[in-house]
Amino acid sequence: MEEFEEYFPGFMAFVDCTEQPIPRPSKNKKKRRLFYSGKKRMHTVKICTH
Numbered sequence: 001m002e003e004f005e006e007y008f009p010g011f012m013a014f015v016d017c018t019e020q021p022i023p024r025p026s027k028n029k030k031k032r033r034l035f036y037s038g039k040k041r042m043h044t045v046k047i048c049t050h
Helices: 002-007 029-035
Strands: 016-021 042-049
Touching: 029 042
Parallel strands: none
Antiparallel strands: 016 042
């Protein structure tokens, strides 16, 4: 990290993530729980851009 800071002083990175709706995973209870978004109240996948 120090070497990176040496080459790029004051560098800041931002990550923007949005939630993309997906169809409800069928039968597999673990997958349904994994992909459920309480915030959006639907099944979603997070899509992040750098």
